[in-house]
Amino acid sequence: MSKRVLVVITSLLFTFSAFAIDTGKAFDDPEMQARYERLIAETRCVTCQNQSIKDSNAFIAADLRREIQRLMSEGKSDAEVAEFLVTRYGDFVLYRPRMSGKTMFLWIAPFAFILFAVFALVRVVRHRMALPIDDEAEVDGEIR
Amino acid sequence: MIPEIGHFALILALSLAVCQSVLPMIGAQRNDAALMSIARTAAYGQFLFVAISFACLTWAFAHDDFSVLYVANHSQLSLPAGYKISAVWSAHEGSLLMWILILAAWTMAVARFTSEVPDILRSRVIGVLGFLSVGFLLFALLTSNPFERLIPAALDGADLNPLLQDPGLAIHPPLLYIGYVGFSVAFAFAIAAMIGGDLDQNWARWTRPWTVVAWLFLTLGIALGSWWAYYELGWGGWWFWDAVENASFMPWLIGTALIHSLAVTERRGLFKSWTLLLSISAFSLSLLGTFLVRSGIIVSVHAFATDPTRGFFILGFLGVVVIGALALYAWRAPSLDSNVGFSLLSRETFLLLNNVLLVVATILVLMGTLAPLVVEMLNGGKISIGPPWFEVAFMVPMIPLVLLLGLGMHTAWRKQSKDPWIRLLRTPVIVAVIIGIVLPLMFYGRVSLLLVVGCAAAAWIVISSLIQPIRSWRRKQGATAITRSALGMSIAHLGMGLFVIGVTIVSAFGVESDRAMRPGETLEVAGFAFELREVRDVQGPNYTAIEGVVEVRRDGEFIAMVRPQKRQYLVQKNWMTEAGIHPTWNKDLFIALGDQLGNDTWSVRIQYKPMISFIWIGCFIMALGGLVTVSDRRYRKSAS
Amino acid sequence: MNKYLLPLIAVVILIPILILGLRSDPRELPSQYIGKPAPEFDLPTLKDPEKRVSTANLRGEVSLVNIWATWCAGCRAEHDFLMQLNREQVIPIYAINWRDNRPGALDWLAQLGDPYVASGFDEDGRVGIDWGVYGAPETFLVNAEGYVLFRYPGPLNRAVWDHEFAPRIAELKK
Numbered sequence: 001m002s003k004r005v006l007v008v009i010t011s012l013l014f015t016f017s018a019f020a021i022d023t024g025k026a027f028d029d030p031e032m033q034a035r036y037e038r039l040i041a042e043t044r045c046v047t048c049q050n051q052s053i054k055d056s057n058a059f060i061a062a063d064l065r066r067e068i069q070r071l072m073s074e075g076k077s078d079a080e081v082a083e084f085l086v087t088r089y090g091d092f093v094l095y096r097p098r099m100s101g102k103t104m105f106l107w108i109a110p111f112a113f114i115l116f117a118v119f120a121l122v123r124v125v126r127h128r129m130a131l132p133i134d135d136e137a138e139v140d141g142e143i144r
Numbered sequence: 145m146i147p148e149i150g151h152f153a154l155i156l157a158l159s160l161a162v163c164q165s166v167l168p169m170i171g172a173q174r175n176d177a178a179l180m181s182i183a184r185t186a187a188y189g190q191f192l193f194v195a196i197s198f199a200c201l202t203w204a205f206a207h208d209d210f211s212v213l214y215v216a217n218h219s220q221l222s223l224p225a226g227y228k229i230s231a232v233w234s235a236h237e238g239s240l241l242m243w244i245l246i247l248a249a250w251t252m253a254v255a256r257f258t259s260e261v262p263d264i265l266r267s268r269v270i271g272v273l274g275f276l277s278v279g280f281l282l283f284a285l286l287t288s289n290p291f292e293r294l295i296p297a298a299l300d301g302a303d304l305n306p307l308l309q310d311p312g313l314a315i316h317p318p319l320l321y322i323g324y325v326g327f328s329v330a331f332a333f334a335i336a337a338m339i340g341g342d343l344d345q346n347w348a349r350w351t352r353p354w355t356v357v358a359w360l361f362l363t364l365g366i367a368l369g370s371w372w373a374y375y376e377l378g379w380g381g382w383w384f385w386d387a388v389e390n391a392s393f394m395p396w397l398i399g400t401a402l403i404h405s406l407a408v409t410e411r412r413g414l415f416k417s418w419t420l421l422l423s424i425s426a427f428s429l430s431l432l433g434t435f436l437v438r439s440g441i442i443v444s445v446h447a448f449a450t451d452p453t454r455g456f457f458i459l460g461f462l463g464v465v466v467i468g469a470l471a472l473y474a475w476r477a478p479s480l481d482s483n484v485g486f487s488l489l490s491r492e493t494f495l496l497l498n499n500v501l502l503v504v505a506t507i508l509v510l511m512g513t514l515a516p517l518v519v520e521m522l523n524g525g526k527i528s529i530g531p532p533w534f535e536v537a538f539m540v541p542m543i544p545l546v547l548l549l550g551l552g553m554h555t556a557w558r559k560q561s562k563d564p565w566i567r568l569l570r571t572p573v574i575v576a577v578i579i580g581i582v583l584p585l586m587f588y589g590r591v592s593l594l595l596v597v598g599c600a601a602a603a604w605i606v607i608s609s610l611i612q613p614i615r616s617w618r619r620k621q622g623a624t625a626i627t628r629s630a631l632g633m634s635i636a637h638l639g640m641g642l643f644v645i646g647v648t649i650v651s652a653f654g655v656e657s658d659r660a661m662r663p664g665e666t667l668e669v670a671g672f673a674f675e676l677r678e679v680r681d682v683q684g685p686n687y688t689a690i691e692g693v694v695e696v697r698r699d700g701e702f703i704a705m706v707r708p709q710k711r712q713y714l715v716q717k718n719w720m721t722e723a724g725i726h727p728t729w730n731k732d733l734f735i736a737l738g739d740q741l742g743n744d745t746w747s748v749r750i751q752y753k754p755m756i757s758f759i760w761i762g763c764f765i766m767a768l769g770g771l772v773t774v775s776d777r778r779y780r781k782s783a784s
Numbered sequence: 785m786n787k788y789l790l791p792l793i794a795v796v797i798l799i800p801i802l803i804l805g806l807r808s809d810p811r812e813l814p815s816q817y818i819g820k821p822a823p824e825f826d827l828p829t830l831k832d833p834e835k836r837v838s839t840a841n842l843r844g845e846v847s848l849v850n851i852w853a854t855w856c857a858g859c860r861a862e863h864d865f866l867m868q869l870n871r872e873q874v875i876p877i878y879a880i881n882w883r884d885n886r887p888g889a890l891d892w893l894a895q896l897g898d899p900y901v902a903s904g905f906d907e908d909g910r911v912g913i914d915w916g917v918y919g920a921p922e923t924f925l926v927n928a929e930g931y932v933l934f935r936y937p938g939p940l941n942r943a944v945w946d947h948e949f950a951p952r953i954a955e956l957k958k
Binding site for chain 3: 046
């Protein structure tokens with residue numbers, strides 16, 4: 001199965017190393033340009049081996065950049081651009097997992113883990129604070 | 145003939161590894177000195193034969209033996225000689241052989257330099273390492289034989305991937321593997337100690353230098369990989385949170401936690417079961433990394449082109465090793481509790497904080513790397529987790545860590561009195577905060593909360609790392625000098641501070657500009673003027689290239705002539721971007737040539753990267769600190 | 785329970801997940817349109833720019849939509865099989881000629897034969913993106929109501945047909 005997909009991929013003549021540069025600025029307005037650059041950096045090239053469409057030389061990447069440019073000039077928001085891409089390619093195409101649905105746990109996780117870690121830490125330190133500090137009487141930790 | 149010798153040597157190495165893994169273990173169980181002494185001989189013998197095997201493969205590359213399939217696939221007649229050698233480890237089979245060689249070398253070092261370790265423990269350590277060697281040798285011989293023949297032989301090879309035709313390939317994998325594989329020693333010590341039941345502070349003392357050496361090589365290996373990607377790949381980034389990068393980073397994070405945890409266990413006999421778990425985890429993550437990279441389970445440009453059959457083998461081996469180790473742990477750990485304590489303000493608390501934050505970071509990176517796979521297996525479809533998530537997630541434990549970094553080393557064990565502590569650190573903290581605000585404002589004209597936090601943390605780490613060395617240097621006659629161990633610690637932490645400065649500044653103030661340019665046109669980026677003088681064709685040894693000549697000026701003054709290229713290698717025909725970089729100590733000017741956009745117009749990407757070299761200088765200094773630490777008297781004494 | 789068993793349990797849970805992961809192809813993207821209406825398109829045909837082919841054509845009978853281009857090696861590989869399918873009159877095949885040039889594509893079909901009812905000419909690739917195409921060739925199975933049932937990424941051949949398409953088409957005819 002993977003061999004077939006590989007034929008498909010190689011038939012597209014893409015190399016990772018030669019990357020893409022647009023023909024120039026997409027937008028004159030620096031804020032729009034900055035937003036555009038961020039969006040294309042966070043959109044995954046669907047044929048490449050883990051590259052954004054900003055850095056990819058593939059023509060699909062160029063097509064997707066063009067679409068994002070078009071959507072932005074039509075006044076679409078970031079969420080709407082994401083929706084456009086996800087409808088066609090699924091969540092796979094976003095490097096920034098969406099904050100809703102099945103990927104919500106990803107954004108909660110760092111804070112949840114830190115909280116849990118703080119609790120564990122407090123417990124351990126409290127426990128140790130109650131024990132004698134003086135080491136002399138300590139028995140070598142050999143298992144008997 | 146030579147390839148067959150190489151193949152046969154590998155088989156001999158396997159049989160020696162089997163002896164090495166079984167006999168000393170039996171000997172240790174029975175306290176039989178004769179059987180235990182086999183450990184050393186077997187270890188030396190295994191290394192000898194693996195070295196012979198590796199030499200044979202290298203010979204095949206050096207002599208263009210295209211009757212060997214691996215050579216035919218990864219070399220070429222016109223490949224420059226140096227790259228023919230580094231091509232040996234450029235792909236799966238050869239790099240696996242290098243892994244085995246490095247494991248054998250570490251084992252030999254353990255056999256040589258552990259004279260102070262009791263024979264029973266030592267034999268078991270070498271026995272465990274032998275078991276690991278058996279696994280990898282079987283993997284090579286059964287699924288990834290580098291000596292497989294190609295009949296009839298090819299007239300010329302398929303060439304080394306142009307991306308790898310670079311000095312980076314010569315150094316990055318060996319350094320990385322020395323680190324990766326080196327954690328097996330801590331692992332072996334842990335297993336051996338758990339089998340025997342003697343988990344005292346000595347065990348921690350013996351394990352520590354081996355772990356630090358492995359850690360420092362891994363630091364160098366990762367830093368070099370990052371730097372190589374930066375200058376070789378042309379996109380100007382230095383870390384992408386790619387699965388393969390994460391695979392090397394996770395052992396590093398746990399390894400760092402392990403070094404600090406070993407310090408506590410060595411000093412006070414505390415956290416023994418925790419240190420055991422970390423020792424098991426570090427190498428387990430190395431194995432997991434090997435699995436991720438070589439099994440075809442993830443998509444990455446760094447991954448080896450290989451197939452799921454090999455993946456099953458590694459996974460099976462990983463399963464046996466890790467489950468076995470954790471089962472031992474579940475058995476032994478409950479009886480390891482000690483009854484000593486420490487007060488709230490103590491070095492123990494800070495080291496515990498260090499461990500907790502590093503482990504949270506590791507779990508987050510692991511989650512980000514594996515979650516797409518897990519979600520897919522649970523029929524949730526395919527998702528991607530990329531830099532936007534990783535950067536945020538990683539900051540959560542890291543910001544507290546860098547802020548607290550400078551405190552632990554100035555805190556006494558057991559109980560630190562508050563007042564002298566505050567007196568010592570109050571001024572440095574204030575100075576650091578001031579620098580944190582002033583530095584970005586003065587040199588780059590801007591501030592933000594994250595910026596101030598980063599710069600202040602970096603300044604704080606640097607200053608606090610220098611306190612002890614400077615004190616030692618200015619000490620009065622008769623006062624004790626700083627030990628190498630403490631000096632190494634200060635240097636390593638200093639390196640971390642430099643690293644943080646590099647990351648903070650380049651992330652905040654880096655500028656990137658993509659433009660279409662014609663020869664004669666000038667582009668202004670970050671106060672520099674870049675003039676594209678001309679675009680011309682050039683010839684290399686095994687490639688042709690289009691070269692742009694860019695003159696860089698600032699305020700009219702000439703700075704540099706930079707020559708970005710687009711190369712087409714003769715055999716594989718892909719186009720490669722060779723960025724033109726003008727590096728100085730406080731900034732890089734990074735220029736890459738893109739596509740031709742019509743007559744005489746080229747797309748050019750120009751990047752201004754302030755303080756980026758500090759990222760790698762910082763890592764290098766961290767590794768240096770590790771080196772200084774292991775040269776401490778107490779370890780040198782035991783080595784003789 | 786011995787809390788020290790937790791790491792072991794975690795690993796025991798992780799390993800089957802990794803085993804499952806080994807059996808799937810990391811480069812394959814599932815289509816977002818399975819079970820949904822085929823994305824709307826309206827293209828000029830390859831042969832005659834005045835004529836159009838659109839999603840409306842797909843309604844009424846089960847059909848294939850094949851994404852192809854002259855620069856795609858896999859498309860060349862599967863072309864003979866498509867011709868055979870056409871000869872056997874199994875199923876009407878529509879096509880989207882993706883990111884190609886008209887003269888080259890017409891030449892190709894003239895030389896190798898044209899198995900398609902109609903080829904839409906998607907010059908700038910917008911329809912390809914709308915269909916979530918990420919490589920060529922790709923083949924979609926569309927039912928009579930215009931819903932996408934299946935997408936196969938890669939060149940078609942007899943084995944793939946028998947294994948993936950024939951059973952699904954048979955299901956529909958029940």
